[in-house]
Amino acid sequence: MAKWGMVIDLEKCTGCQACTAACAMENNRLPGEQWQDVVFFTEGEYPSVQAKWFPRPCMHCENPSCVHVCPVRATYKTGDGFVLVDWNRCIGCKYCMIACPYGVRFYTDEKPLVGPDLKTVFKSNDERSWNPPWKMPDARENWKRGVGIQPRGVVSKCTFCYHRVSKAPKGVADLSEHDPETREYTPACVVACPPTARYFGDLDNPDSEVSKMIANKNGVRLLDQLGNKPQVYYLTGSGGAVPSNRAIRKT
Template sequence: MPNQQVEERKKRYAMVVDVAKCSGCDACTIACKVENNVPDGVFRTWVKEIEVGTFPDVKRAKLPRLCNHCEEAPCEKVCPVEATWRTEDGTILIDYDRCIGCKYCITACPYEARYVNSLTKTVDKCTFCYHRVEEGLEPACVATCVSGARIFGDLNDPDSLVHQLVATKNTQVLKPEMGTKPQVYYIDADGTLMNSDYTALKKGEK
């Protein structure tokens, strides 16, 4: 019987955030800034907080934020020099040598996840710490999360925790009506927080 070649399954990296476990400690934010040399005043990841409920039943709801590495990424489509590109595993990256800083991608991103890096003068954002992932490590924010609120892995691997969580838990994505197919999923996130204003995003603007 002739040998049959089995097509290798392609990876598709994704992140699941269990918002109930997020304590708002900002360890993820700090770890990200240190790992990726993120300048002051901008963030690759941050924790959005708002007050929800009616007095006296009021609580602080928290929502970790980052680039959603969308399957239908508008930032990739509008880049005039193709500096924004997608890896085979679906991660959205930026070729800093090609980026001209035109900011089209910043405007196109419905999640306001991009910024201009004052050090490099190019656009920047979360990369899922791709340099770490290629070495078999977790993104810095995931490795640092003391409560285990962030889970990262291959969504196409049925044995991975991210696959199992998305398949079995009540997960949501941000702005599904935009048709971007985000690869960041939230478990049982507060509806008010998921649907709240996206303009006050960065730390200090909670």
């Protein structure tokens, strides 16, 4: 069984947010419900100022805080590395959102960032919280895996594009968007990334491209000191933002 993981090369990332836009399209997200966000921040003073950005999907932790706190076992870890939410079970208590150190979980019924609310413009006549004409084919939807348009009152998050990756041929080491054989199984953000800053593959396979990159280019994990053991690794090269090793000051 594969242990799927992602590598993001920050030196290549241009902060274009194609990952964010593609994720929203592939997974039918609302504006602002950015399962795959890019966080921008600035440091320093003019003229020696820096603008930086940090792409941030769900880390699909080996030791996920969210799973530990869920009172109804709605959020769970699969054997091949996905952290998913079962929308049939989720009660929307948001414990997981508080427990997640990476801030990558979203509650359905937030006030929309930009009005009018798409949920009222594209009203649903079933248990889906909304019903946009561009939504994914029904056959792809899978509420047990948190895939598709969620019902009201639940928490949602990046699924590593479970509906794509889970169909990948068994035993494949890497899912590359450049290879027509594996492209359709590759997560949307990886397919989308124009500078090819993202890689996706089997972390348990020492011959996978992702395993080699992590080894050769000193892959680091965000907030590693917390012990969540993310399955998303960052390559920082010489140009990327490195928020991974900042100490958290507890007050």
